[in-house]
Amino acid sequence: MEERIQRLDLLQHTDTVNELLARYGVKFGIYKNNVFKEQLFPFDAIPRIIEHEEFLFLERGLKQRVMALNLFIKDIYSKKQIVKDGIVPEDFIFASSGYMAECENALPPKGIYCHISGIDLVKGKDGNWYILEDNLRVPSGASYPMIARELCRRSSPDTFHDNHLEDNRNYADLLRRTMDYVNTGGHTVILTPGRYNAAYFEHSYLAEKTGAHLVNGSELRVKNDRLYYVSMDGSLEPVGAVYRRISDDYLDPMNFRADSLIGIPHIYDVFRKGNVALLNAPGNGVADDKGIYYFVPKMIRYYLDEEPILSNAPTYLPFYEEDMQYVLEHFDDLVLKDVAEAGGYGVAFGNTMTKDRKEEFIALLKKEPRRFIAQEVIDFQDLDIVEAGSVIPRKADLRAFVLMAEEPLVWKSGLTRFSRNPDSFIVNSSQGGGFKDTWVLSQ
């Protein structure tokens, strides 16, 4: 593998590809101290390569996981059988900020909640893949490897002639198929909060590639229980599917946050009547909470009657007496996460705490056991990146994309993110990391 990479003609073109990415506006925006700043998302040309057989295994595991998560959300917003049967304790549902009572008794078209899922994995030094988290709300990132692949093919056609890999430019087709499958009749649109959103490049790119209209909230209107696109001449054209890239809270000021200026009043009432599909469906936050993560393997057994193919990182819930004991005994070996926090915040490593801090933390843990999960620290594999002309190892994860149409579809690629800081395990792009293309070998 080493040699194969070193010989890649593509590596000679890293700068060209990065320049092209900049020219095409492949950026993400972040707010820092109330100032909006756009940052380039640095691309590293050494691809992450996943062998054909290995990806088949991942594909089976990812399909299984997303099927179970979808059934879970559907169950929670209707019968709640998994709670009644005592598999998931009530406290982890109804006290979670991800649970939205507004979604009770509102079945989305074809019963699909997770149309587009971003599942984050890492590969451990033991060679096993571990699921880090499920992103079922508005996962972003597919556009980066899509455009990177396109630009790489252009700068170094030979590389793609010599290596047999899956073409990842079909993401747009998969997405279109997913949107069309649930469309209730009318246009398909991608709803963006606007150009100051961190992922605006992605919104516009996916609209272009799928042929969907890119719209903002003011271009959509509800009338007589239907959703319409207000065209240039003021006429109303029906909309049947909205791939919305704004969060639940901001979607509809008449049903959720009243101060939202980017949403569409009454869109949720139209959805409730089954007259429009929203991708992803509102309310999915109940299933991608850090506390619920622990229960996903149980969900797979419960709903599908199958053993989970992909493993979670070993996780403990101090909520359970037995787990609390384990956590207290192995405190220094574990990483503790606050279930309410996201984006790398609220994460604490047991072995880096001072004695006082540790005592304080344990007191809090005993007082609010439901608030935390504890995990074994996974020693994950480094990937090579090129920096200042030399090859160095860095931590990296993989976001795999699973789409749900008439069946689950796994995109044969994914977003590989790496940390540029050698000491950091956090690969979140808002913290300055870069990305790689993900090659899945076709044989």
Added chain:
Amino acid sequence: MKKLTFDYYMQIDYSEVVSSCHFTIKCLPKETLRQRVGKVTIKLSPDVSYNAGTDSFGNGQIYGWDDVDHTTFSFRITGDVCAGLDRREEKIDEDMLAVFRHPHGLNRAEEALSAYYEKLAGSLPADAYEKALFLSHSLHEDFVYEKGCTDVGTTAEEAWKLGHGVCQDYAHILIALLHMEKIPARYVTGMIPGEGASHAWVEIAKDGFWYGIDPTNDIPVGDNYIKIGEGRDAADCLINRGIMHGGGNQEQIVRVSVVEVSDGITDVG
């Protein structure tokens, strides 16, 4: 059993023209075991069309979009209700019960209210409904009815610390106390005679049914109560909600009347 007529009138006056507004109105009495709803009339001004549906709790609602320039928006809902047909309000929907067992939004208790609960916990009777009555009595002793010191966003904890409040606050505090006992409890909006505004109370789950208790008046819900809807807290059951373009300053008037129709009058229902 009583035959009642109700008249709910709400008006908002704006200092500047409103060019468009979206509205959702949840003010349609609910059909339950305890009450039967007769004819209901809805009048909006400006007279615009609307759609009807139910929210996730099964509450009736009408909603729409008004793009006629106006400086006053109003609605009047009138109708007849037969109340007091049963002591039980409704059969429990087992799929929704757990939703009402957990603290949420405005009915959350923190230190002060938890301390009050601890003080009472030892003397509580065994039965869920009896517990609710006991807590309602205590609250009636220890909390003072006073208008104007709390608002629609006041939480149970905040109201308790103030020591004063209105029906909404009584209901939130009672729900918070019942949740500490793991008893499912829900917030109810409705109308009663002589109030002049909408009223709020609490329902408690017991033996497969919901029962109403009015902690503000410290009595079980009787035959002159008209129930509109339910939710976890007041925010789930807002009677009117709207967003508008323009308008400037606004002033809202609400006038509610509930009158008992004597048996001699035959043109009811």
